[in-house]
Amino acid sequence: MARDSQAALVALNRFGFGPRGGASGDLINAASDPRGFVKAELARPLGALLEAPGLQATPQLGQAVFAYQDQVKQAREAAKAATPTEAPAPPPANQKPDNQLRRNLSLNTVASEISGQQVAEAKSADNKPADGAMKPDAMQPNAAAPPAAKQPQQPLNVIQKTFRTEALARLQRAMLVDCGFTERLVVFWSNHFCISASKGELARMWAGAFEREAIRPHVLGRFADMLKAVEQHPAMLFFLDNQQSLGPDSRAGQNRKRGLNENLAREIMELHTLGVGGGYTQEDVTSLARIITGWTFAGRKGQLGAPGSFAFNANAHQPGPQVLLGKTYEANGLAQGEAALADIARHPSTANFIATKFVRHFVADDPPPALVARLRDVFVRTDGDLKALATALVDSDEAWKAPLTKMRSPYDFLVASGRLLARVPEDPGLYLGSLNLLGQPLWTPAGPNGFPDTAAAWAAPEGMKLRLDIASQMGARLGPNIDPLDLLEFAAADAASVETRKTIERAESRQQALALLLMSPEIQRR
């Protein structure tokens, strides 16, 4: 069978998370049937789901936050009672995760962790995801030193622990999957429908669950279903303030003299579906804001349902029919908004916006118009079937022929490095700290438009310098035990450029060679 290493690089880098090192054989497998290698994951519709010990559902997580906040409040009051004038208030809970992250910014920590020197015992076979298919002797962390040395001095609170548990589950999945196309789709859609953990304790607590519950079940399903799941998820309602928005003429609005907040309604149309210029007006924004008043989550007292679960609060819902994008939606409670979302999901502007963004992410900053048009048509024809959308992308010629000019995002880069080095993290600290440094803190974009998706954004001078510093630290720690030329075979084989090969061959040390390999265009570009 013909082997095409260049196409294998496209399969693994453009669509996936890069080849795993060791005995995975990823590059060889991808080279023998590049399209088939990518599409194999699409045949496993449940493959996007993420379940692992310790991962909890949104209501349970919300209740844990409420309980934690009660504890903090009680402790603060107790302290106040003890020393009425001078008692320092307990620090806000968010200080701790930050301190924790900062500790983890030490590249020594980073590199020692990646090298496995302080990693806890190797993962046991029974908690590997079923589709992991990793080669045990190649992929297992090679050391079993007790993790005690890494324990932070301050115990983590429940929110920090949860965030790290969620992050670790996501990272481990990324390390273990074959190609990683499905995981890349998860990351794409999660960024498209992003929330930010910086919004507050609930958002930090829910960031991982939001992705597991609202994104993952639908990445190979229907766009309309994902849209509904996202806009009804407590994390999104909290992130974009909808739980505070009251219909001005609703009972709650009248009683409390409060009213609309159009934040979520605007971002639904601008960022989630139609896109700027997608044919909506300020009046439509206000109208959709009215339509989705009452979409909230049950609070700690549980008056609207199980605390932390989605709830429709009829008392806060603006009464009456509403006109949106020229269509009248009758007043029928929750169904009014669901009908509106269903229509927006299949609006031609949505198809165009999604197709453009999808192609821009996977193929080129300037997406080939013909490919965008084809994907838009697929979206329309299949009523937003996202598996059909992904399949059409992989089946296209453009996606395979376009030069590899996209830049790996920091998350892609770190995951690809971890895969190539065959390290499955047992602690997310390294990744979380490095992502902060490189400007892509996990689940924490600066705004609701998510992290940028252009080569220019990620190939900025300071970012490149920081990547090199990180690669250099990895090289220093791991280089001694690794043959960089073997690793180059796993990474690119005969698709590696002569210059890259020479640069690695001529490096003054294995450590330096590894740093240069990780920074090579073959790994940085996709």
Add this chain to the structure above:
Amino acid sequence: MIDCVENRLLTSRRGLLLGGAAFAAWAYLPKFARAADGRDPRLVVVILRGALDGLATVAPLGDPDYAALHGSIALTADGAHPATRLDGFFALHPAMPEFARMYRDQHAAVIHAVSTPYRDRSHFDGQDVLESGYAGPGRVQSGWLNRALEALPRGERVSSGLAVGPTTPLVLRGAAPTVGWAPVALPQADDDTAMRLVDLYRHRDPALASALTQGLQLEKAASGDDMKPKPGNQVAQMRQVARGAAKLMAADDGPRIAALAFDGWDTHANEGGPVGRLAFLLGGFDSALAEFESGLGDRWRDTVVVVATEFGRTARINGTDGTDHGTGTIALLAGGAVKGGRVISDWPGLKPANLYEGRDLKPTTDLRSVIKGVLQGQFGLSDQVLAQTVFPDSASARPMKGLVA
């Protein structure tokens, strides 16, 4: 419960070591930087991302409709936290004592009811117009400040540059080379490894070669203990960024022209009045201005800091004690070179009929006129260059005269 959680936003942003602020500078000295006349102009452009509520920052207390529109968050002339009177009509948010002092010393000015030519309400398009300098969004990948640099005579390369945030803000992106720096303590790759990689990139990936080369040329002058990250809230972070930037810009061979961005001004809910969320942010921003003043030392005399945001917020508060996306807002100028002590405004009034689309402060001054006025005053750029290259097709927005002393 909600208010309590909302407030956490303020401190949690510390987690984004670099996420909340970005700074980058031109890699060259303007050729006239060391001219015999002793004038050595510096310019700092500060972008407040998220849309600053201009009516809450510089309040038109003299407008009879202001108090009702801004409702529970309106500033007042009296009470526990009175706004600082700027003239007979406008008053400054009480969280900004440093700016108030500069204003009194005639080294700070306010331009009110300004906006870019952008008239829709998307943050991202609004920022694109603000930073690109084009009349509409999505047209170019270069910023007006970068194009202004291309029009300046280029002198020696600066020995240091600085950027907080691994990405360059659009306003400074473009053909003119820029440098950046991030205040993090990180073991550095050694020079030899870096040079080998640059060599590889030169052969295989010129774009990465260029980016990495610039990235490597920073660092040196920017190092120093006080620039390492420290625990602190967003206020501390803003101050730290400003301090680091000022230190580098104060050096004889340091950058003269730079840009930075502060995030977090999108106050949809529980914006707060004299105290609260916006007050907290304004306080941090105010202390950042003071850091620039003290850090630049003698050079503050020749400095202009321009502060701008993508658009304003609704004149009337929304149903959640915040404000939604609007249009007209303020621009601020600070620095020893500013001809200050003035609120410059063709005030449109806040009567319903005077509001833009019945909801927003109507812009009466084009922000480009303000920026052009500063660029002309500081660097002598011609009307023509400003109207064609820096802000294409903007001849109707004439440079505002007399902003720079």
